[in-house]
Amino acid sequence: MKLFVNGDGGLTTAGYAGAAVLIFLILIVISAIGGRGKKISARILACSAAAIALAFVCSFIAIFHMPMGGSVTLFSMLFITLIGYWYGPAIGIMGGVAYGLLQLIQDPYIVSLPQMVVDYLFAFGALGLSGFFSGSRHGLMKGYLAGVIGRFVFSVLSGVIFFADYAPKGMNPFVYSVSYNGAYLAAEAAITIIVLLVPAVSRALANVKNLAAADR
Numbered sequence: 001m002k003l004f005v006n007g008d009g010g011l012t013t014a015g016y017a018g019a020a021v022l023i024f025l026i027l028i029v030i031s032a033i034g035g036r037g038k039k040i041s042a043r044i045l046a047c048s049a050a051a052i053a054l055a056f057v058c059s060f061i062a063i064f065h066m067p068m069g070g071s072v073t074l075f076s077m078l079f080i081t082l083i084g085y086w087y088g089p090a091i092g093i094m095g096g097v098a099y100g101l102l103q104l105i106q107d108p109y110i111v112s113l114p115q116m117v118v119d120y121l122f123a124f125g126a127l128g129l130s131g132f133f134s135g136s137r138h139g140l141m142k143g144y145l146a147g148v149i150g151r152f153v154f155s156v157l158s159g160v161i162f163f164a165d166y167a168p169k170g171m172n173p174f175v176y177s178v179s180y181n182g183a184y185l186a187a188e189a190a191i192t193i194i195v196l197l198v199p200a201v202s203r204a205l206a207n208v209k210n211l212a213a214a215d216r
Contacts, residue, residue: 023052023098040091047212048083048095055079055099056106063187066180072187075195077127081147082205084131085140086212092128096147100124115162118154126150140205141196148189155181 058076065071080099084092100120110116129150130143159166159177167176195201 023101043212043214044087044091047086048091051079051083052095052099052102056102059103059106064184066184072184072191075188075192077148077151077188078144078192078196080124080127081130081144082140082208084128084147085134085143086209087131088134089128089131092131092147093125094128096125096127097121099127111162115158118158118162123151123154123158126154140202140209141193144192144196145189148185152181152185155185 055076055078058079059071059073061074063072063074080096081092083095100123103124104110104116104120108116109119127147127150130140130147133139133143133146136142156174156177159180160173163177164173167173196205
């Protein structure tokens with residue numbers, strides 16, 4: 001138990017990683033009960049859960065945090081977009097929602113239920129939009145950008161609707177939200193894109209996709 005729970009009764013990093021796996025499995029079960037999705041293999045479950053866990057671990061490697069939520073991390077968004085890149089938008093979005101729920105547990109910033117839904121379910125779920133480019137040329141790059149843009153759109157909407165009062169006096173709330181959310185999302189995206197442009201990295205991730213999707 002000490003591996004998952006610290007001395008203060010809170011979850012350790014391994015505990016949160018385990019919670020990520022559990023949340024994703026619950027979403028998969030709900031989808032299966034609804035009968036709307038394809039059969040989910042053990043490989044899909046394992047690879048998706050591993051990506052969520054890696055994203056969560058990377059979320060602790062933050063370059064800086066914004067005062068009302070959001071931070072520049074090392075590749076945490078990339079690991080979530082990989083789920084969509086491997087398995088398509090449906091599973092990708094579920095993986096993003098699972099990660100959002102995990103972030104809600106770990107570091108909540110809630111002013112209302114609608115704000116919570118937009119910031120933690122819609123915004124992180126949008127990272128799964130990468131799945132729409134899973135079969136296209138340069139699909140990982142396109143998918144990553146689509147996922148980040150999707151998250152950006154929902155984060156901006158949240159800022160305009162729920163945090164307009166935080167805008168400096170005389171500054172348009174929309175401009176403030178775009179600036180606030182664009183600052184940390186663009187910074188992380190730029191770092192990730194530079195790494196993805198390295199040929200060895202792109203080849204390695206292509207090989208990982210082949211392994212992850214081997215039994216689809």
